[in-house]
Amino acid sequence: MSTSQSSPTSPVLIALAWLLVGVPLAYGLWQTLVRASALFTG
Amino acid sequence: MSVLDKKAIVAHPGYSRWLIPPAALAVHLSxxxxxxxxxxxxxLVASFDTSLTAIGWVFSIAIVxxxxxxxxxxxxxxRSGPxxxxxxxxxxxxxxxVVGSAGIATGQLWLLYLGYGVIGGIGLGIGYISPVSTLIKWFPDRPGLATGMAIMGFGGGALIASPLSxxxxxxxxxGFVATEPGAVASGSALAQTFLTLGIIYTAFMLVGAALVRVPPGHGDDSTAEHSPGTNGALVRASSAIRTPQFWLLxxxxxxxxxxxxGILEQASPMIQDFFRDNGxxxxTAAAAGGFVGVLSLANMIGRFVWSTTSDHVGRKPIYVMYLGVGLVLYLLLALYGSVSxxxxxxxxxxxxxxxxxxxxxxPAYLKDLFGTLEVGAIHGRLLTAWAAxxxxxxxxxxxxxxxxGEPGALVAADYQPALFTMVGVLAVGFIANLMIKPVSDTHFDHDAHAANEERVATRQEATR
Known part of the structure; x- marks a missing residue:
């Protein structure tokens, strides 16, 4: 097994992977919070 | 060996297990x-010029x-791997x-049933269970946290899809303005939306497939080191469904x-009915929509928070809370929900x-009872409870x-029979949970158990 295959995963890759799922999730959460706020203002 | 095979996706030493939850989330969010x-x-009702019930079948077929x-x-x-x-x-x-889109574009409702309902529904079932067993194997110390993150994504997926669609x-x-009551999009816009969503979701899920790995040593189930259940159980799916524990769960x-x-289905009209006076x-309808949003958030947050908490307090106690405290809260809702x-x-x-x-x-409860040997397959069988x-x-x-009474004229008291029925349903679940005991060793796969013990001993010897 080569050295590169045994090296630890780059933190950048981990951050990118979490961003990929985190950004749409944050969009959904924000949109839902806006919708939920109508409960107190509607 | 294909790049899709389990053996081809064994993580190299140093591969971070924190790449697995985003891989799982990419699937569950979709x-x-x-x-x-x-x-x-x-x-859809306007496009096909049909009834709400006929369109409702699309969702029902998908869930079944x-x-x-x-x-x-x-x-x-x-066996195939994640x-x-x-x-x-x-x-x-x-x-x-895509097939659903073709159905909408050509006015063929059966194609929507076949596409979104049948083919898409199969994708739902495979997708839902695909990362669960892998997550438990990567996080044997925190299975509740791991599966909570993924299954939270299933709740989060609706939060994204609704505004995106x-x-x-x-x-x-x-001409379509979503905020206008009764607004309908044209058939052509619907077909294009379905096509776009199909492309987006396929691409997103493929990223998850590319990222996912099985832990070192898990390329072959017959030689992998499995985490047994709390009493040392390693049970195959075919045996698990013959245990009382499976059916109690x-x-x-x-x-x-x-x-x-019971609440989710009726959420919007229910809150309006609870505070109806003299008709x-x-x-307001907008505030009722906000209530649905609050419930979506609670559903998503509960998946992560309570599942993670179960790693600390135990699976049985947390279900005592879900069902026991839930029962009391349902009772309070029926009796005092209309107070404010x-x-x-x-x-x-x-x-x-x-x-x-x-x-x-x-899934973590199943892991505690049956071990990780075939926990994904056992989980799949258990999900028939969801469909039912x-x-x-x-x-x-x-x-x-x-x-x-008639919809639009109901009041809080009209809901009491339904809510009391749900109290009874929760009481049945509460008792079933209390009856769950560790699985008898007559159901263990003794060959797998012995081989696993040997592998654990060899590993411990090697690391000494």
Missing amino acids: IGQVYAFSVFKNS MLGLSAAFLGTWVE RKAMLAAALCWGTGF NRLMSVYDP WVVLFCNVTAGI TSAV PFVFVALAAVIISYYGGGFATV AGVAGPLIVNGILDRV
Whole structure:
């Protein structure tokens, strides 16, 4: 097994992977919070 | 060896296990769209010039196919590994949208049933269980946290899909304004929206398939080191379904989901009915929509928070809370829910957080009872309880409400029979949970158990 295959995963890759799922999730959460706020203002 | 094979996706030493939850989330955020299907309802009814019931069947078929495919393909998913399963799920889910789009474009409702309902539903079932067993193997110390993160994504998927779908429909049909009551998008805009969603979700799920790995040593199940259940259990799926523990847990999940769906199905009209006086509700339609949003958030947060908590307090105690405290909260909702909207919303939000928690914690409960040997396949079989509850919950609530009055004229007291029925359903689940004991060793796979013990001893010897 080569050295590169045994090296630890780059933190950048981990951050990118979490961003990929985190950004749409944050969009959904924000949109839902806006919708939920109508409960107190509607 | 194909790049899809389990052996080809064994992680190299140093591969971070924190890449696995995003891989799982990429799948669950995509298939969670199914819970936002209602955004298309009005437009589909207009496009096909048919009834709400006929369109409602699309969702029902998808959920039934989810349960059936999870049950019948669970063993295949377990043996094929997460990458092949995620690819299959991506292709089915994407194809479901494309075939559905063709159905809308040509006015053929049966194509929508076949596409989104049957093909997409199979994608739902495979996708839902595809990362669960892998996550438990990567996080044997925190299975509740791991599966909570993924299954939270299923709740989060609807939060994304609802505004995204409305945005796409308004792009393809500029006359469509989602916030206008009764707004409908054109058939052509609907077909293009389905096609776009199919492409987006397929691509997103394929990223998950590319990222996912099985832990070192798990390329071959027959030589992998498995985590046994709490009493040393390693049980195969075919044996698990012959244990009372499996069926007691089936009842627990069925009761928890049935009770939750009782509120979720009726959420918007329910809050208006609870505060109706002299025919007029104090809660506006916009505020009722906000209540649905609060419940969606509670559902998603409950999946992560309660499942993670179960790693610390134990699986049985957390289900005692879901079902026991849930039962009391349901009772309070029936008796005092109409005191104030704040009390109503607070009670309903906690109840729905328990509903979500019940889904997310169940794989870890299965791991405790049966070990990780075939936990994904066992989970798949257990999900038939979800499909059954998806039919039973609305039937109970709608059946009772239909007998007491007309929609739009109901008041808080009219809901009491339905809510008291749900209290009874939760009580059954509560008792079933208390009856769950460790699995008898007569159900263990003794060969797998002995081989596993040997592998553990060899590893410990080597690391000494």
